[in-house]
Amino acid sequence: MAQDPYTTLGVARGASEADIKKAYRKLAKELHPDRNKDNKAAADRFGQVTSAYDVLSDKDKRGRFDRGEIDGEGNPAAPFGFGGGQQGGFRGAPGGFAGGAGGGDFGDIFEGLFGRGRAGGGGGFGRQAPAKGANLAYRLAVPFEDAARLDPQRVTLGDGKTVDLKLPAGVESGTQMRLAGKGEPGPGGAGDAIITIEIGDHRFYKRDGDNIRLDLPVSLKEAVLGGKVKVPTVDGPVMLAIPAGASSGKVLRLKGRGFGGKAGRGDQLVTLEIELPAGDDALKTWAEAAPESNPRARLGV
Incomplete structure (x- = not known):
């Protein structure tokens, strides 16, 4: 069963965007693979925290999670224990019904899962949309001067391909950028690459x-x-x-x-x-x- 992203980040359901960002930064700093080499538990936990922030930092995803339409990993929620979605990048358990999800009624959930069309005038469920592949998490170290000038950064992805990444105005350590379709392949298409920026210090x-x-x-x-x-x-x-x-x-x-x-x-x-x-x-x-x-x-x- 997918974890509740609020619980994963240790914030209340009514937490502000600033509180969510602050909680993510604190946990990401503690659990980052660079500080926990050869620590699988920390790596798994880092992936869960990144996945939780991916959901709660996106207003649309957060709203859909709160209404019970998706689980804590961003996959379609499966009511009553039906099959879950794909496992997320650096994340542990496969998706399922999001425990504790608030709000929406099951009519809305079913509509989101199976579409508006129902066989025989509404007598049965339609086919569930195939799940996308897992998201993949990356860390990008950016030199101080490059970040100040917003110089494009070349990123090498897990498949060996390179992408020139345009830094956003106001970039800072902890800024996350999404590359759509650059994650793991899946029946419903590839997931995304989530890139976390870390700006280096400068000597003067x-x-x-x-x-x-x-x-x-x-x-x-x-x-x-x-x-x-x-x-x-x-x-x-x-x-x-x-x-x-x-x-x-x-x-x-x-x-x-x-x-x-x-x-x-x-x-x-x-x-x-x-x-x-x-x-x-x-x-x-x-x-x-x-x-x-x-x-x-x-x-x-």
Whole structure:
């Protein structure tokens, strides 16, 4: 019998989309095959969690499950124990009647299973539609800079074929993409490939929503006198104007150099970090002659 996706993810039936997504991310992180090598139980559980999220993250599927029209794996529900659907990708038990499914009456369920036509003016059931093949789950590691620019990614599927995948605006770790008909074959057609995106970290960039943050070292001379300095971005180096008298912690903005978001591309936020030269006697002499001041006065100390 297929599992209840709400139970699998540990959420209530009235859970919001955000709660469902949060629960899936937590479980997927704990159970991911990369963190549970040679652990079949974790792999099976990961497949069940992915399957459950596949149902509950799709408004149409969630509604059909809640009405009892499909089981927890997205297959047509089989009332009264009649034969179940195909087993899902990385999932355990074959499909069956979705225990705990709420809502719809059996007339609607039968209509969904067997179609509107009934033999002899409604005296018997029609033939059940053949089930599709299983969905297959994939993980795609995407470099930070590629994700920011939304560069297409080449994916190699289980059959050895490659697909160029176009990343969606606002992509982030945990984003799932569906390739229709790229799963396992079945009597009713092939299932789908479900691809989970994982964006890699970067050695000096940090993501902040659709913006990218960068701590930029500048010399004391550049901070005092100002000038233009070369700054790395995900699109390549650009020149950035440093205002004269800039302090450490000052944030400068490079528009349109962030992540490709749904509302347009974000910016790169550059935080200046002044590096003092070591062993500079002239700087030491200047500091000793400088008038006393308290830059912390605004903090009340």
